[in-house]
Amino acid sequence: MKVQIIGLGLIGGSFALALRKASPGVEILGSDVNEDHLQKAQNLKLIDRPAGLDEVENADVVIIAVPVDVAKKVAIEVLDHVGINTLVFDAGSTKTGLCESIAAHPNRRNFLAAHPIAGTEFSGPAAAVEDLFCNKTNIICEVEKTAFKLQERALEIFQKLGMRIRYMDPKAHDRHIAYVSHLSHISSFMLGKTVLEKERNEKDIFDLAGSGFASTVRLAKSSPAMWTPIFQQNKDNILETLEEYINNLTKFKSLIENDNFNEVFLEMERTNHIKKILNGIN
Amino acid sequence: MKVQIIGLGLIGGSFALALRKASPGVEILGSDVNEDHLQKAQNLKLIDRPAGLDEVENADVVIIAVPVDVAKKVAIEVLDHVGINTLVFDAGSTKTGLCESIAAHPNRRNFLAAHPIAGTEFSGPAAAVEDLFCNKTNIICEVEKTAFKLQERALEIFQKLGMRIRYMDPKAHDRHIAYVSHLSHISSFMLGKTVLEKERNEKDIFDLAGSGFASTVRLAKSSPAMWTPIFQQNKDNILETLEEYINNLTKFKSLIENDNFNEVFLEMERTNHIKKILNGIN
The missing domain is CATH 3.40.50.720 (NAD(P)-binding Rossmann-like Domain)
Incomplete structure (x- = not known):
């Protein structure tokens, strides 16, 4: 061959x-x-x-x-x-x-x-x-x-x-993959950015980072040359996922702001359900 | 002893x-x-x-x-x-x-x-x-x-x-750890939530998830009983990190919306710098 x-x-x-x-x-x-x-x-x-x-x-x-x-x-x-x-x-x-x-x-x-x-x-x-x-x-x-x-x-x-x-x-592929792959990369890059920006003023911040941070920010090492055209080609789906993600973060932030920690607990508990699903992936 | x-x-x-x-x-x-x-x-x-x-x-x-x-x-x-x-x-x-x-x-x-x-x-x-x-x-x-x-x-x-x-x-600890630990947990929980919500309408979505998704969403398995009081006690710092994270996501979304993919590339390239830092963690 x-x-x-x-x-x-x-x-x-x-x-x-x-x-x-x-x-x-x-x-x-x-x-x-x-x-x-x-x-x-x-x-x-x-x-x-x-x-x-x-x-x-x-x-x-x-x-x-x-x-x-x-x-x-x-x-x-x-x-x-x-x-x-x-x-x-x-x-x-x-x-x-x-x-x-x-x-x-x-x-x-x-x-x-x-x-x-x-x-x-x-x-x-x-x-x-x-x-x-x-x-x-x-x-x-x-x-x-x-x-x-x-x-x-x-x-x-x-x-x-x-x-x-x-x-x-192809359309279903691009819509699904925006959620389970493209969004993860953006969340990771922006998490990395947020902490790097803070580090400019607060040195040694990374000295306190553990394996949890490393795991969520791992994808921020990915190649911009590969990912930029992906975001460009899947623009509409990615904008939709980003919108939903930002809304969920904003709602969670409001719960904390309003001391609604009962609901903060429930939000996390409902999402814990992802355990079962992830066991299937790894 | x-x-x-x-x-x-x-x-x-x-x-x-x-x-x-x-x-x-x-x-x-x-x-x-x-x-x-x-x-x-x-x-x-x-x-x-x-x-x-x-x-x-x-x-x-x-x-x-x-x-x-x-x-x-x-x-x-x-x-x-x-x-x-x-x-x-x-x-x-x-x-x-x-x-x-x-x-x-x-x-x-x-x-x-x-x-x-x-x-x-x-x-x-x-x-x-x-x-x-x-x-x-x-x-x-x-x-x-x-x-x-x-x-x-x-x-x-x-x-x-x-x-x-x-x-x-203690105050510096709580401020730093909000960035390198607490924020990672929220980003992960909300990522998990966003995808779970989508899954209600689009079955099989997790069948397409790979190791990248698993890595960014791993912390969404964490215990709500442990994390709710952490968010409560570190409320002010966490609200600050969440605000900066949401701002960064919103800016990134605008860049995509406005087809400014040159800047999308540069944003990711600048954050790639995190590679060196993470090598120190693992």
Whole structure:
């Protein structure tokens, strides 16, 4: 099997490592606009050698793992070059814009829109992890628009990597994921910002931080280059989640202001119910 | 050494386990208003036997590990009963109210106000962890108000358990800890609430949640009985942090609304600086 990976960061690099383990003998080619990342990906043996768009025609699988704004353009360029049997899939955190941008492409059936719910707060080829996708959910959108044979090949690969498959339409995906992923990143970034601002005047504040703070603020280490276009493409859903989140915070603040600690207790108790749900995630 | 622990939940229970390991031969007595917890603490061998206030006089160390509203009353009751050589310390997440409530007590010098920055999102005796305090910060307030000999004994114990000591005045403690601990809990609870509310209409939403969401929402599993009095006692500081957090979220939302994604990028990039700081915590 010949795989070509476009974008050799955390996600692209982790696909390389996972595929090497799952499919011995696989040939992995790759590219990255960042020369340094491309060199590192070779040094780390993520890819066997660099390859450009002109080689896409001969690939069995092309994986697009670049920021979601770039992915829209890259997907079209790749589809312009695919062979009749080339499967192309992406791994982006927004799906509506991408699916719309390729909807009318003559080679649309070579494409499968995917979103593996997997990642860490780190980025770049050195952040790649072999088992990143193991036991993770992979959301596939508009599966009916992909050629049967290529659907099959994609599912075989995802199964080998240990992923659970969920099918959704792109709009539902973007709405749901705004809540369980995009909002978490904003809450974390703004929490980090709030404490950093305070630190300017009150030194040593972080010396008092424990594991609870580290956990809630972990995602504030994430890459702005990856997340800015996600927020841009999922703007409407994110604004809705942010509005609801800010309203809930404002209401909780009012309860404290008005010494309604009975209701503060009940608010937290009702939310404790999330324990059961989270046990299913971890 | 004879230790008496009042409150046999996560913190009290973890002190029991850690002291047994650090001081072989220690005798540990304990009490809990919750009969079930008291029984469990005996079954788990956290304590050797139950003991009431009447035995405080003969204890070398009394540890108060109850919710912060109860701690104020318990501290006074314990100080009413201490022997001349009894060290009493607490472990609560707010310090101003407690220090004020015991300020005029004739046995104030038997007391040391402490706050080990250690915990998990779980509670009760079964949640106790032997190495909970190892490599954690312990904030001590108003150390000068504790008798020299008892300061010494406390430091010996904290050192044996592997804790770093920081000295602060109670007001600075409460202000700092509002940022790096209390705010994280509220942001997490409200994030959980926002997503749970959405789930009522959109089933399966949690099926899409990954490790990022789990991390930011972990603290929403915390005990309302423990956290409500903390928010009550640290009301003013918490309202200030919440105001700043909500302002930052609202500004970020405006940037997205106005398509100012250049500034969205810069906001996140500036906050990325938190990476370096967090490396020091973990």
